[in-house]
Amino acid sequence: MAAVQAQVEVHYRSDIVDGLRRRGGELTVGGVTVRLAKQFGFCYGVERAIDLAYAARKVFKGRRLFILGEIIHNPEVNRQIGEMGIVNLLAKGEEVPLESLDRDDVVIVPAFGTDVTTLNGIKARGCQIVDTTCGDVMSVWKRVRQYASDEMTSIIHGKAAHEETKATASRATSGGKGHYLVVLTLGETDEVCQYIEHGGDKAAFLNRFDGAYSEGFDPDLHLKRVGVANQTTMLRGETEEVQRRIAASIQRRDGGSEPSANFRFFDTICGATQERQDALKEMLASRMDLLLVVGGYNSSNTSHLAEMGQEKLPTYFIRNAGRLESGEKITHFDLHLKEEVRSKGWMPSAPIIVGVTAGASCPNNLIEETIVRLFELHGHGREAVLAAALA
DSSP, X not given: OHHHHHHHHHHHOOHHHHHHHHTTSEEEETTEEEEEOXXXXXXXXXXXXXXHHHHHHHHTTTSOEEESSOSSSOHHHHHHHHHTTEEETXXXXXXXXXXXXXXXXXXXXXXXXXXXXXXXHHHHXXXXXXXXXXXXXXXXXXXXXXXXXXXXXXXXXXXXXXXXXXXXXXXXXXXXXXXXEEEOSHHHHHHHHHHHHHOOOHHHHHHHTTTSBOTXXXXXXXXXXXXXXXXXXXXXXXXXXXXXXXXXXXXXXXXXXXXXXXXXXXXXXXHHHHHHHHHHHHHHTSOOSEEEEESOTTOHHHHHHXXXXXXXXOEEEESSGGGOOOSSEEEEEETTTTEEEXXXXXXXXXXXXXXXXXXXXXXXXXXXXXXXXXXXXXXXXXXXXXXXXXX
């Protein structure tokens, strides 16, 4: 495993980021100061998933190696995995039918996990499975299985199309006793609360949440006893508010001053996600001119960091350093439009303080490239930045 970790380090480590950590997360060259959040980048679950994928490539030489979708939500990391000869079974337009797999093939389950039907299909083919599912995700699975065992409906706070949420939802019907309903926003939560307390037009409700509930779900029957779970990368405060509103609705419906036995919840927010949110919150309390958030645009935890930043100061969500085109132009992801846009006049003149953070799926080398590019736009090359970071 030491050889595997050494290979991973070659691909993803950064001397500049390591130096910044030792300096307390702040580096000044000329009139430019970069402030790095105390917690950022790869979490333990992501590191483990990547290590296992690299190890699988070494151990299973000569065998076909596949992965169920992206290992994490970062295009550069997924490209590297592909270059190692690990084939994405679910690549858009290039899907590989499970029926084409056999017992000599190796299939990697990504950090998000996978749904029960797909997993059983792979097992039925006799494939060797390398499971890199994050432990925090499996903790959520345990909760929703318990809800199902007790014939409760799991209300899952998350994105219905996200791999993790789909994997969790597939376990919320365990044993054929449970159901699930996915809510993304507090507005959707309020609609569910309204139905819990007062009922309503069932057909309209089902149409409103089309694609976000289990087969056979009937809101008249299956919102009587519920348990709340979540996609582990959601904002903690928002998940807590979802829990509070649903609990209050059930209590009002059922009467009494005590919490209803028809409602349950557990804290299943990922620890690493919360650490990154807390670190950014602390950094946002200090004076900065702008914030750069680095990571994959389909990364849920990274998107939430960008949302937090936008509430406080000019924030740019970028995939890599190449998006910093010049001191005048930047290409970044617009969370509302759900696409990349180009902005002008984004960089104030020096002296300037720029905050930098990254999601749990962003490697240190991409963070370094972003920091170096930022200094380059002010006339300071990589060698000067490295020397300052290691001083």
